[in-house]
Amino acid sequence: MKWLKGIGLFLVANFLIYLTLSFTANLLVNVVLPAFGIDVRGIYSQQLLVWSLVIGFGGAFISLAFSKQMARAMLDCEQITQPRSHAEQVIYGSVQEIAQRLHITMPEVWVYASPDPNAFATGPSKNNAMVAVSTGLLQNLKEDEVKAVLAHEMGHVFNGDMFTTTVLAGLMNTFVHYISNFVSQLIAQPSQDREEGSAGNPFLAMIVYIVLQVVLTLLASIVIGWHSRHREYAADAFSAKVYGKDSMIAALRGIDRWVNRTQFEYSGQDALATMKISGNSSGFMHLFASHPPIEDRIAALERL
Secondary structure (H helix, E strand, O other), X not given: OHHHHHHHHHHHHHHHHHHHHHHHHHHHHHHHHHHOOOOOOOOHHHHHXXXXXXXXXXXXXXXXXXXHHHHHHHOOEEEOOOOOOHXXXXXXXXHHHHHHHHOOOOOEEEEEOOOOOOEEEEEEEOOEEEEEEEHHHHHHOOHHHHXXXXXXXXXXXXXOHHHHHHHHHHHXXXXXXXXXXXXXXXXXXXXXXXXXXXXXXXXXXXXXXXXXXXXXXXXXXXXXXXXXXXXXXXXXXXXXXXXXXXXXXXXXXXXHHHHHHXXXXXXXXXXXXXXXXXXXXXXXXXXXXXXXXXXXXXXXXXXX
């Protein structure tokens, strides 16, 4: 299946990124910097910091650079360049109109096959982006509601949300990598405070490293989730400014009706997708949600 191929490409790409950045970091620390009289090879924490920055930000920005290609590889989608139906004209025309009003390069417009009413925007910059809508969005929402959702996605593009999220993810990745490696390395290496001849504990260091990776990644996910929910409110407000808040409120209510109607009909991955659209995670899981609850988004729009 196409989504399986996309996941495979994503894993292979990230593995190749890891190998490339590993080689680059070692070349930088051991060859390039010493050639300019900067020698950090004997100072582990500085070398680790350089390595963590390269891995944290390098991986995030390379993923951003290829975000459009990855999205297309994981979806059964078709690009709209010449609208062939009224629905395609609504999608294409709305994106084109908003891009012209914002004086930015028009994003690529795609439609992908999926029963859930959804849409997303991705790309390395506001002048190099793509906007995609699901067939379920076209089937379940009215024309003015579809336009409101497209304006929401264009809000993400214009606000540079893809870039700011990448910077935040890179920063979080850097902290996770640096702290987990630094602490585990301290445990693995012999300490001057220990008795002479005593050694570190590599096995304990490995356990500590794994635990710190898991715990710190979860904490980083909470920060990224908070940022993601914040940007959703901003994109909703942008949509309200373009087409009026009533259209966006109606779109959210339409999505909520679909979620309530189908939440008992889907299982496995589809159930997770449903929860993701609605944003109605409860309890502790709300901290990791990428979208706020729909009722909260509607309340924020009504206050505008």
